[in-house]
Amino acid sequence: MQGVWTVDHVRSAEERVMAVVPAGTLMRRAAFGVATEVAGLLARHTGGVAGRRVALLVGAGNNGGDALWAGAFLRRRGVAVTAVLLAPNRAHPAGLAALRRAGGRTVTGAAAGAVVAAADLVVDGIVGLSARGPLRPDAAALVDRITAPVVAVDLPSGVDPDTGAVTGPAVRAAVTVTFGCRKPGHVLAAGATCSGVVRVVDIGLGPELGEPDLVLLEPAEVGAAWPVPGPDDDKYTQGVTGIAAGSAAFPGAAVLATGAAVHATSGMVRYAGQAADAVRARWPETVTTGAVADAGRVQAWVVGPGLGTGKAGTEALTHVLGAGVPVCVDADAITLLATNPGLWDAREPDTPVVLTPHDREFARLAGEVGPDRVAAATRAASQFDAVVLLKGHSTVVAAPDGRVLVDRAGSAWPATAGSGDVLTGLIGSLLAAGMDPWLAAGSACLVHGLAAELAARNAPIGASALLDAVPDAIRAVRAAAGASMAAGASMAAGASTAAGVGAAAGASMAAGASTAAGVSMAAGVGAAAGAGAVARWTPAAGDGSVSAG
Ligand SMILES: NC(=O)C1=CN([C@@H]2O[C@H](COP(=O)(O)OP(=O)(O)OC[C@H]3O[C@@H](n4cnc5c(N)ncnc54)[C@H](OP(=O)(O)O)[C@@H]3O)[C@@H](O)[C@H]2O)[C@@H](O)CC1
Numbered sequence: 001m002q003g004v005w006t007v008d009h010v011r012s013a014e015e016r017v018m019a020v021v022p023a024g025t026l027m028r029r030a031a032f033g034v035a036t037e038v039a040g041l042l043a044r045h046t047g048g049v050a051g052r053r054v055a056l057l058v059g060a061g062n063n064g065g066d067a068l069w070a071g072a073f074l075r076r077r078g079v080a081v082t083a084v085l086l087a088p089n090r091a092h093p094a095g096l097a098a099l100r101r102a103g104g105r106t107v108t109g110a111a112a113g114a115v116v117a118a119a120d121l122v123v124d125g126i127v128g129l130s131a132r133g134p135l136r137p138d139a140a141a142l143v144d145r146i147t148a149p150v151v152a153v154d155l156p157s158g159v160d161p162d163t164g165a166v167t168g169p170a171v172r173a174a175v176t177v178t179f180g181c182r183k184p185g186h187v188l189a190a191g192a193t194c195s196g197v198v199r200v201v202d203i204g205l206g207p208e209l210g211e212p213d214l215v216l217l218e219p220a221e222v223g224a225a226w227p228v229p230g231p232d233d234d235k236y237t238q239g240v241t242g243i244a245a246g247s248a249a250f251p252g253a254a255v256l257a258t259g260a261a262v263h264a265t266s267g268m269v270r271y272a273g274q275a276a277d278a279v280r281a282r283w284p285e286t287v288t289t290g291a292v293a294d295a296g297r298v299q300a301w302v303v304g305p306g307l308g309t310g311k312a313g314t315e316a317l318t319h320v321l322g323a324g325v326p327v328c329v330d331a332d333a334i335t336l337l338a339t340n341p342g343l344w345d346a347r348e349p350d351t352p353v354v355l356t357p358h359d360r361e362f363a364r365l366a367g368e369v370g371p372d373r374v375a376a377a378t379r380a381a382s383q384f385d386a387v388v389l390l391k392g393h394s395t396v397v398a399a400p401d402g403r404v405l406v407d408r409a410g411s412a413w414p415a416t417a418g419s420g421d422v423l424t425g426l427i428g429s430l431l432a433a434g435m436d437p438w439l440a441a442g443s444a445c446l447v448h449g450l451a452a453e454l455a456a457r458n459a460p461i462g463a464s465a466l467l468d469a470v471p472d473a474i475r476a477v478r479a480a481a482g483a484s485m486a487a488g489a490s491m492a493a494g495a496s497t498a499a500g501v502g503a504a505a506g507a508s509m510a511a512g513a514s515t516a517a518g519v520s521m522a523a524g525v526g527a528a529a530g531a532g533a534v535a536r537w538t539p540a541a542g543d544g545s546v547s548a549g
Pocket residue numbers: 010011014026027030059060061062063064065066126127128129130131132133134135136139153154155158179180203205
């Protein structure tokens with residue numbers, strides 16, 4: 001898992017490190033990382049570094065200081081650097097002096113617009129961790145004139161560092177170079193989009209950061225945890241998923257949710273409801289009945305998609321909540337709980353529940369989401385003693401014990417009718433397989449997003465295509481897991497062989513395995529994602545780290 005830390009925790013770590021390193025060290029490490037990234041981008045995308053024009057947008061604080069120092073480093077590579085000082089009297093003094101010593105220019109006021117318009121690349125050092133509210137008007141007017149790609153220092157200006165909320169004009173970066181760790185603004189809400197590709201520069205904060213506030217799941221760990229049959233398994237031991245979804249009016253939701261459960265694991269799937277004929281016709285491997293009461297034993301229920309909010313839906317929800325097995329509650333079942341909270345009383349105590357609302361469903365159930373999506377999901381998780389998966393371009397999954405993970409969809413392709421039904425079926429089958437509900441929700445979300453990208457290959461898709469791509473998405477995460485295990489084993493082999501030859505062999509195996517993983521993931525994911533608006537300016541493949549001098 002990758003960690004994400006809030007501003008308060010980053011500041012505490014920074015204070016502890018600053019106490020033991022000479023003044024200015026962290027800023028120069030940070031700025032060196034920015035300069036390295038900028039030089040790399042210029043070289044790859046304009047064919048050179050020397051003579052290229054870089055405009056620095058410099059605000060009143062240390063974020064501007066980072067930009068000024070980065071400008072000084074870039075001058076050593078022959079870059080024509082001009083700093084636009086938004087608060088000339090408060091620009092970071094040491095950074096400004098360093099830039100001037102290195103031959104960089106500064107401009108203020110009316111001259112700034114032309115500098116920005118003529119730049120090959122713009123460095124956004126307007127504001128970072130101290131950002132409050134939308135970009136101020138003078139900064140917003142300048143940002144409006146940018147046509148070149150932007151490298152944001154630490155955070156794109158205009159993005160709230162802790163919530164990712166964007167409430168006005170904001171910088172849209174091709175790359176964000178951040179320091180020590182990712183912050184919530186990089187992965188949540190509109191901030192995730194504004195950040196572009198996020199590069200994390202190691203400035204020495206790591207040991208002081210402590211436990212992360214949010215985590216991001218990696219494909220390899222989802223692949224490693226994904227349930228697959230072992231030699232002693234049969235259709236029952238892998239978990240039977242019950243699907244209480246669909247209605248005469250909406251049979252498609254039942255077909256999609258059931259299909260997802262069929263694809264996700266090799267366990268059995270039972271469907272119960274009014275769409276039994278449609279489900280049986282499409283998924284002959286399922287056992288179908290007309291009502292949940294007749295369905296037989298299951299290890300988890302999915303309830304809600306296309307269910308309707310009438311009597312039949314209410315009865316189905318009441319039954320599954322009292323069945324004593326984990327339940328994934330979606331769509332109409334959420335609306336039923338929102339309009340009739342008394343239905344919660346049917347829940348067998350301590351039964352795990354996963355709620356999967358989008359914003360409007362969330363509002364009905366627990367009040368408006370508001371700008372802080374993590375706070376909203378965490379509040380609801382505690383209120384309902386349930387895992388809450390709050391859908392969005394970045395999906396937040398909060399557990400009642402306080403764990404929070406974020407799934408940054410690599411693209412918007414999953415935003416299509418019926419896509420949620422597929423997600424619900426995936427979650428249900430992982431619950432039936434016995435996975436921790438929070439991890440089940442997060443893992444299903446990652447595979448769902450990946451399936452959408454694999455299916456889309458840069459053209460719009462429907463949910464059926466997404467569903468068809470689920471096996472390939474599972475293969476991709478399992479391949480990533482296999483590659484990372486192979487890399488680990490080779491590293492261990494290398495380490496245990498004291499002789500240099502053995503170590504070299506281990507390292508080269510590891511490199512091969514991780515390259516293979518990169519290639520296989522990139523083949524599907526990168527190909528789809530690479531066609532985005534910043535394709536020309538996306539950095540070369542790599543792990544995102546830049547070591548600072
Ligand atoms: N933490 C670390 O480990 C390290 C941190 N480092 C760096 O320090 C940065 C944090 O620096 P910081 O605290 O000096 O403030 P910063 O973000 O530059 O803001 C400056 C001023 O901007 C203003 N302002 C506020 N909102 C605004 C808006 N919406 N639109 C426009 N302006 C706005 C507001 O000024 P005001 O006018 O309100 O006085 C505010 O005081 C951090 O992001 C990283 O880059 C690295 O150097 C090394 C390691």
